[in-house]
Amino acid sequence: MTIADKINPLNTFRGASRYVLDEELAKIVNVSIAIEMPLLLKGEPGTGKSMLAYAIAESLGMPLIVLNVKSSMKLVDALYQYDTLTRLNDSRFGDSTRNVSNIEEYITMGKIGQAFVADNRTVLLIDEIDKADTDFQDDMLDVLDQMQFDIIEIDKTISAVHRPVVVITSNAKKDLSDPFLGRCNFHHIAFPDSDMMRRIINVHFPNLQGDMVRACVDAFYRLRDIEGIEKKPATRELINWIRALKSDPDFVLSELRRGDVPYLGVLFKKSPDMHIASRRIAQMIR
């Protein structure tokens, strides 16, 4: 493949309609796509790690396949499932259209399998990889490295038709294993600063007035700075909060500027946090 093919304008990520992309991340995404490496994203909840995969899929016009990792998950679940029970049932009652002696008819693809056999190149989002244990992670990377896996039951090797664009997210503070990290590109998404946040809000609420955006974002960062909060409100909370404010006919912007914060519950999801926040707000108003 020549360079020109790899940087084909059609295949270069430009950010999507609801996603504000920063320069660094755009470059990293493009390089990862070009050298076909999985991209591992870490960062606080609400920094848009998973959203990035949706944005890539949207802007490159590729289908998105999401694998939500669970702690009990085994690698084979992500590759394919062999539906033994249906087969057993069919063999007993014989009233289905499937051919019982053909095992392949009872094999369905898991998320990784789907990404491999898809007709077009896909974006494969592997969400919250840290939930699974280390073995799962390493084995999965082997599969993604070689872009193929075996279905033992029918002795068949599934190879990727098109190498999917792989985005992996992790919330873990702890590092993933070395072999895993060795096969990924890595980026840590920092929490957006207030300029960036205003742009994000503008993307989500294009018709919102500038002073309203500024007041909301300022209040939001003030609340994030309160000490002793366990779960700081993130972008998602801010967007929901603005939505709540917008739909409230009694809401007055000057109140917010004065320091009063309605709908605290949208921003703080833990009761001790909410308690601390409302006390601080009361102090600030006084």
Next chain:
Amino acid sequence: MFIDFFYTLRDRGVPVTPTSFLRLHRVLSLGLIHSVDEFYTVARSILVKSERYFDIYDQVFASRFHGVELQEPGDEELSELAKLLLDEWLKNPRQVADALGVDEEELARLSPEELIKYFFDRLKEQTEAHHGGNKWIGTGGTSPVGHSGYHPGGMRVGGVSRNKSAVKVALERRYRDYSQEGPLTRSQIGEALKRLRRMVPVGPKDVVNVDKTIYETIRNGGEIDIVYDRRLRDRIKVILMIDNGGWSMDPYIDLVQTLFHYVRAQFKDLTIYFFHNTIYDEIWLDPQRWNKPEKTLAFAAKDPETRLIIVGDASMAPFELTSKKGYIYLSSMWTRPSIENLQLLSKTFPHAVWLNPRPACEWWDAWSIDIIRQVFPMYELTLDGLDKAVGYLMSRN
């Protein structure tokens, strides 16, 4: 070639592998990087795999690219790197071949000496082809094509550029917060303890056991007999014993409290006991160590599957451990030396660890630490230590 950049990162403790370094060169030779800014970003994503090292990376990057002339690497440096590459090759030939952009089998035919020679030549060739460092990347902004040095058809960025050079950004040390030196926080403890669990079947039988179902069905002569099992649930039991007395533990109160709070939230079946310095004939359920004593001997009857975690600095006068009357409160009369109590606990609970908030480098100066380490495996109360302790607690020993 930036070989010194690579070595400086390694010297400063960033685990950079030669493979990833080669990968970076592949990206450079593909012409994907057009400015120092882009180099800063892309090199970080390829070389550095944890935000904890971002701060070191920034420092190294700033000092390396801040008005410093780039130098051609000497043959000596190249052959060092070639040897490192051989190590990588032995571990994972495929990756190295990929990073070099050559066929794995072609390399596999070579002997180790030939491989070193081959790697050396390739590295040398890359160095010369690009006349040293700066030419690997175009100068930002002066590129004839594209907006601000970007490749034609490159990406459009949502918003204005950050208007700072990569070196300036690096000098800001934005990632200082993430560097490793920070204290252990609650969520980090959570991460470390997440793996501590014991799956046992409980609850209603609602999961199909395929193997048994097939077996029973065949035994039934083809009449389907579906066998259900109970689901696996976490039923781990944990006993936590905390040294909460004495001035020697004072510096670690915050740390132990953090652990304490998290552990309370994490484990359903948890009992917490308190002691002072070491464990005598009684141990207390109340932090005041007064109202609710429990006999240490009674622990022998508890479930041996319980995980026992003892937290203390294990620093005390030797006689406190070994003497029958070792207890520091003279009015009390004890019948057994404390070390026997510790041995009893370690015999009862094969899965037991001692977490020490004192850093391991200080352990040599307390004789009592030595003795206790013969009874319990001891780990530092750090993220790393917790991780190892959990590993030990989960092993089938």
